[in-house]
Amino acid sequence: MAIYKVLKRTIDDMIVIMNSHLTMFFFLFNLLTISSFSSSQPSYKDHCSSIIIESTPKDLIIHNSFPLGDQYSGYFTGGDTIINNENSFNNKYSSFYLRHIKMHETINSDLFKIESTVSFRTTPNTVYYHVSNFSYGNKPSSRSQHRFKTSFVTFKLEGFWSKSSGKVCMVGTGIGYSQTGDSLNLDAVFKLNNVFHSSNITSLISGSLESLSSEKGDEKDHYFEPISIMMFPKANYSYSLDSKEAENEFSFESDVSEKKGLSLNPYPSSFCSFPLSRAIRRLRLEYTHECNSSKNCTPIISDQLPYMLSLRGAECSQENKHRMKVMMVFSNKSDYWIEKGFNPKTTLVGEGWWDEKKNSLCVVACHFIGIMKSSLNGIRLGDCSVRLRLKFPSVWSIKNTNSIVGQIWSNKSANDPNYFKMITFRNFEDDRVGYRASKYEYSQLERVKKSCPTHKVVKDKGRTRFPDVYSYDMRFDMSVRDRESNIRVASGSSAPLSVGDQVYDDPLTISNSTSETPMVMFNNGSLFNISYKITIFSNSTLYNRNSVFNLSSYRVKISAEGIYDARTGTLCMIGCRDLNSKAGTPLAGSVDCEILLKFQFPSLDAINGSYNIKGSIESMRKKSDLLYFKSLELSSYAIYSETAITAVWRMDMEIIMVLISTTLACVFVGLQLYHVKKHTNVLPFISVFMMSILTLGHMMPLVLNFEALLPQNYNSKNFVFGYVGWLEVNEIAVRIITMIAFLLQFRLLQLTWSSRKTTESQNGLWIAERKASYVIFPLYAAGLLTSFLLKLKNDGFQHDSSWENMKSYGGLVLDGFLVPQVILNLFSNMNENVLSCSFYFGTTFVRLLPHAYDLYRTRNYARLGDGSYFYANPNADFYSTTSDIVIPLGGILFAIIIYLQQRFGAQCVLPHRFKGSKVYEKVPVVTESEAEI
Structure with a gap:
């Protein structure tokens, strides 16, 4: 809801800006149009001489001597015929403006000639449709007629001001529109009272703008209802009420x-300057x-x-x-x-x-x-x-x-x-005023000590650390659930107000207290008196008698004070919530101070992913009490400042590791391409299935992260650690190198596919590939099923998405990329150096390095959200202590098998009775154009 208010305030500001531009546009347009009628100004003598007698002006223009200055504003009502004044229906008055005021001396020292424009402005321009019924034959019908009303009307006026009487009378012309949208010439007389060089609280300036056309006859289209105006005095104000x-x-x-x-x-x-002017x-x-x-x-x-x-x-x-x-x-x-x-x-x-x-x-x-x-x-x-x-x-x-x-x-x-x-x-609590108290006084500490007994600290070999009471880590947002139904009923935020008697100036610093009383700390500085401001927003509009929102609106504000134990990370407080009447009217001093709040902060040294702040809000009243509410459970996923700094360093290191690993993958594929260029006869013996797996392994990151290659909308980023520009640059570099690796791998796949000629020996290799697939597909299917079962067991039957499980299993298949080649070698009884040692050992190293890194990371870094992982992402492979040991051993085993097969024959790894005798012929020659890289 706070976000909604900020958004609404922003939209309102935008509307004000747009309306100001519209105002200026219509003002200029009307002013230019009015100039064409300047030759037909109404007669001053006929309409104003009875109020102020006309006098001969001098050439000298007097600047800034008119009591209203060069421009001034006020309020008006009326004129409904020529202006859309919706405010008149709710007893509110719109604004008008006097602009470009010029004043001339006259031969009469008491009289001054005045030239000005007066502009009336309401809501944005609107076209109104009036529907009238009529008959056509026996069928009733209807049609719409356009009725035009503008939101901006300007008059150009000339007349005189009497300094002694304070009266102003001017005549002039404006531009309006008829109901059908035709432009009209509007003649008017403008009158003001109480325009003096001195003023006080009772000196209101009032007046009117009246039409000079008749309400009947040929001029009725040019007639408009009188406009009544009012202004506050400006010049030489005399204060008189502070007696x-x-x-x-x-x-x-x-x-x-x-x-x-x-x-x-x-x-x-200060009351006339921001931010205090906004707060009041x-x-x-x-x-x-x-x-x-x-x-x-x-x-x-x-x-x-x-x-x-x-x-x-x-x-x-x-x-x-x-x-x-x-x-x-x-x-x-x-x-x-x-x-x-x-x-x-x-x-x-x-x-x-x-x-x-x-x-x-x-x-x-x-x-x-x-x-x-x-x-x-x-x-x-x-x-x-x-x-x-x-x-x-x-x-x-x-x-x-x-x-x-x-x-x-x-x-x-x-x-x-x-x-x-x-x-x-x-x-309002969320308004930044610029002035804050210098001291906080506690009144509930004795109740806190009775309701929250101090926990005994268990001595252990290692020292467990919890957030510093002065750090930003003491602030947190939270999710609120009903304890009985476990339904999420609200969300909220909390922030410290003071530590000891010193008030926070901002989230990170404490103000310099003017109090001579030192900050209250006891038990060797491990226990701190602390106060909080907590705000909870309801997620439901349903009324519940036993809800914490039962006597409040959609928002509950709680002020709390208590004790924070830095040895155990426990925070216990007594709180007071603001109450409203049943009609939603705030009542003075109406609070409920029978609230107990408890929070448990996780350790700074936690590395097992348990970074959740847990807490509760309970009513200390009896269930029969009208102010009783059901207990609430609070939770918040906390990322401590220290953890965030360490995580940023880890992310930097992971980006570098990704760059190195992807570059090495390009090098090893390039070495294999060089190998097949020198030994073109080995191309048909490379597993197409293996090449396809490796090609897809480089292609999928490009498909899933293609937007990283395009210009980014940085406003859409939602990093917990903040946006770091160079991190985006490195991400793009990773994608580019990955694309190079993909193109090299795809070239190797293309060469392998095209080398399979339609001769008898190559037909035999296709048959061997097909037989290998009969083994590989059931093997991968069984592995997929097993991985799902293991995931369910390890995650406690939490329902992860199938896509996440598929990505993890895809990473496992890539880790065992040599399996199709091993099986193809067995069916083809190959005895050639099909793969270069640098390719299969190097690629195996690249695939298994993340598991070794994960072992290191698990023991040295806390587990955070998946969005913070750039290398060895848990969603892209199987990562656990067991997997990080078993998978690398399996990958090394397959690399050794390939080495033995290429050194001693494909079936050297089988028992003697399973060995076959058929050996496929070498491919005599592959043309240079076919093997060209």
Whole structure:
């Protein structure tokens, strides 16, 4: 689910980027189109002179002196005829932009001429289809009519601003579309109020854009509904809400005993920078147990309790680093991932300041009042009774491991209709804030000692090592199974939060603690106090009363603390899980701390493949308790850092061994080709079956790994040890050398096949080959059956795939590649040096070297996943202590038999009574062209 959120966030960012490009495209397009109508601007005198009298402008253009700057943005509603404003249906307002603002002085010192463009933007462009019914004869039918609405409309405007009254009035032209898609010239008047050079929290700028066409008659296609707009002030903002009375409201009785928070450095400007600005946009709200509905429990108008608070739109003061403007946006659980416009009913606007004495952010927030259904003209800020305090805890505990915590409350009395109960909030656990506590305080260690007795260490000759408490090896992902049914019900991750009282800065280092208390260690430094953060994600949507997810959502967060024994690799902790109400609403301080967690880490010295972290999560409550849940078993395949480093070195060595072995195979096949070139008469006596086996042995790696020869998509790699570029280069080199070996072997097979002429002696060799096959096929079939049975026995009847078993047996056949030649020699009674010594002894050495290496590897390296093996892969042959001894002895035996057969005759290895007398003639001559290599 975490991956889903990251993916969704990435997609949302991409959509924002695409929409911004679309916005710019339509803006430029509309602006160019508007320029063609500039000669027919509406009359300012007819529509604005009653508001601001017209004055003669001067030539001088004044830069950056307009209170809204060169460009500014705000929110709007209305204009449904010309713009697709879906937000108007859910009481949210879309954005508009004032751009390219130019200002001229006039002969009247109070009046200034203004030129600007105003752009209204909503969702991406959409074509709507309206279906209407009609009759054709006696059969009802229907047809669709296109109705066009654009998501972007721009007007080019000119007019005047009165500095004393704060009013703006401009007229201009824009481009719209009729319902059939025809371009329309839209004349409009644009009005603004409260545009002053100074502003405060109550100074909202409101206004409207109204059509100058008639709603009836010939101009009705050019008419559009009024657009109501609102903007927050920008110039010379005056902070006025941080009075002495307001500051006193942020002093709690608990401040005396409450731990002091972390200082914010540099000052509140950090709230306007990443990553803190992102973290304060995702603050989870928690309510008291009495809050089952939104009545008296939330400061906004809502049918349900908001799930998240977002502090955004923050504007940090440049003159006073301790002050900032804050927009508090409340959202429900269903849409807290997506920002959908501006809704004054769920938004508060306030002023904040950083209290250096308490190291906390204090905010006084105001409601929007005078909200009308279809207009923003009467909206204003008032009722500044909401208070917010945010801080960064300097000390963490099992019940609070968040980087940001805070409270929201009302300064009204409980009898006031606008009063609400205090709300607490905290940041989401997966948000990186940039500020972390400097100390962790333990509270459950006595319970841990009672529930987890210390194991006695058995003294032995060798010293068993377990992961270092400060290492990355203490982090692990896990699979969660129900202990009773053994069904996988969840997955999760766990990571240390602190060791002793020192908090982890990152997965590999410990922060410099400001505490004077040393880290708690006892028993000669072998036992460590440790805390963890554990997250479990459910794999099922089914509700189960006795599930750990019974009073939570799809995710359970557990904070745990306990003792890690570095002598035995055992970790035992008491944990607390967050609880929600049945409706899924987070409750303040609602946790279940009756959870026992146990983990067993494998030894660093394990080489038998047992690198599984085992563990359990158990409820310490009675089964009749509502918070009881069934026990869970945890498992995780661990690859320690030390093991990974050693494995990378082993993989490097294996790649080198593969390169050497494949190169030697090419050399030995080349020597055999040279041998048959000098002795062309021996070609017909080479076993075609043996040549086919060797050729297939070189071909299969090329077929199965052909993508290694092509450009790789490195993003698809999923190596546990990370991607190493030169490793890919070596893999390609191995494939190329393997291809050379395959081509040489195939050439030798071709020469052997073509040398079998249709003379009587060569016909006899084909007969001998056929007789040999009658022995070889049953022998290989019996071997295949035996290998399957041995695999089942050795693996404890675990059902490996048939393909894996076939690959292993194929490797065994290659190890005994000389068997077909030995049998053919017996049936043909051959007495020639058919194979060169370098070929059959050298190839035997190449085939048997992996088994010798496997004996060494088994005793010196841990068994890891098959993907980490480049040489002597267990899936490509039989590898065990017995196989690594028996198979090399068998291969050497066959090489010795070939040597004896070529030295003393093929049947010299048989008892005297089984020896035959028929000897095939030598092949007199093979033409040079036929034997050409």
